[in-house]
Amino acid sequence: MYEVTVESHFSSGHYLRDYHGKCENPHGHNYRVLVTLAGEELEPNGLLLDFKILKDILKPVVNYLDHQMINDLEPFTTVNPSAENLAKYFFDETNTRLSDVTKGRVRVKSSTIFETNTSQATYSE
Ligand SMILES: Nc1nc2c(c(=O)[nH]1)N=C([C@H](O)[C@H](O)COP(=O)(O)OP(=O)(O)OP(=O)(O)O)CN2
Numbered sequence: 481m482y483e484v485t486v487e488s489h490f491s492s493g494h495y496l497r498d499y500h501g502k503c504e505n506p507h508g509h510n511y512r513v514l515v516t517l518a519g520e521e522l523e524p525n526g527l528l529l530d531f532k533i534l535k536d537i538l539k540p541v542v543n544y545l546d547h548q549m550i551n552d553l554e555p556f557t558t559v560n561p562s563a564e565n566l567a568k569y570f571f572d573e574t575n576t577r578l579s580d581v582t583k584g585r586v587r588v589k590s591s592t593i594f595e596t597n598t599s600q601a602t603y604s605e
Pocket residue numbers: 496503561562563564595596598599601
């Protein structure tokens with residue numbers, strides 16, 4: 481199995497609902513997101529998928545959240561914008577876009593969100 485990972489960054493505000501502590505108050509993070517693809521077959525040129533294509537897929541997803549209050553954006557008006565739920569959001573959004581491009585040859589394996597250098601959450605299938 482081959483894996484390819486790209487990283488991106490965005491800066492956004494959020495607050496946690498149903499949470500008692502400082503994170504129930506609006507605050508911001510310089511988020512890092514990692515998206516990892518997996519597949520068994522390489523293209524004839526030896527690439528699983530060009531990093532550039534994956535970055536192009538990730539970019540609109542990042543841009544939607546960048547410099548926004550995440551709680552004001554769908555689906556986070558009702559889905560709590562925890563690192564876990566953000567990781568699942570990136571997984572789903574990139575996987576849908578990727579399947580259009582690769583017709584199932586490559587899939588998203590995992591998505592990781594860093595809220596800080598010491599706090600991260602991963603969603604994988
Ligand atoms: N499992 C989760 N726990 C927490 C989340 C989360 O998304 N998933 N989010 C928060 C807060 O939003 C915030 O990110 C606080 O994180 P924390 O690591 O506590 O950040 P600090 O900078 O305050 O870290 P310190 O080590 O305490 O300085 C909380 N929990």
